[in-house]
Amino acid sequence: MKTTLEELQAFVAVVESGSLTAAAERLGQTVSGTSRALARLEKKLDTTLLRRTTRRTELTEEGQGFLLRTRAILASIEEAEEHLAARRQQPAGRLRVNAATPFMLHAVVPLVPAFRRAYPQITLELDTDELNIDLLARRTDVAIRIGPLRDSTLHARPLCTSRVRVLASPAYLEARGKPRSVQDLERHTLLGFTQPESLNRWPLRGAHGDEWPVAPALTASSGETLRQLALQGAGVVCLSDFMTAADRARGDLVQVLARETVDVRQSISAVYYRNTQLAARIACFLDFLQERLG
Incomplete structure (x- = not known):
């Protein structure tokens, strides 16, 4: 069926606003666009959710039941977005870091106490290896590499020399x-x-x-x-x-x-997989290293 978020938002907006015109204004869309989104939703569900007259719009019995679930879905999405926003303000989660043993011992380990004080909700997992590892196979978020880089599938940030x-x-x-x-x-x-x-x-x-x-x-x-x-x-x-x-x-x-x-x-660089949006826990670790090592 593949109901879209846009269609669910249009449905709730029409119910809460009382008309297509008010709903479109609330969503920042055209009236025709909001009307089409609502029509697509009813077609996918194969049911009528709203009875529309020239004076008002009211829910059908099926629409009333669907409205409760739709509001719950939209509330969950909003909660998830707020949770991610909070994590960006206070990064959290597990951060797996790999480096050669000497660099881990002499460069990273001395910085760990200060990093933990700054980001107490990040759980560090430190791994050492003398060879260049496969980040995906080892479930590694960041690897510190010394010398020239050859893997073009990775994004690199120079840390120091x-x-x-x-x-x-x-x-x-x-x-x-x-x-x-x-x-x-x-x-x-x-x-x-x-x-x-x-x-x-x-x-x-x-x-x-x-x-x-x-x-x-x-x-x-x-x-x-x-x-x-x-x-x-x-x-x-x-x-x-x-x-x-x-x-x-x-x-x-x-x-x-x-x-x-x-x-x-x-040259000493941090490497990680290319992402459209770098996770907050990785970004703050890279910034922390670069500031203190650079």
């Missing part, structure tokens, strides 16, 4: 000596990523150009694992500032070959 540096612990440098040139690194234990291979091209300037491909003696899939190894004095590593800034501030990790290091900054 983070510089990449070559680092080692003071204990390692005391034991093995501080490298004075890029070539000196060949005599050191290098820590690198199992994948992607692009992370094993360090931003070091030399005869080879502005990138130096390394052959790691020890690899890991997670930057956090490499950070912990570097802190334990296991070798020289190349990591992003977002996970090592506090280590450098405390002196637990020291930058090496600073003059030879090219200023390379990783």
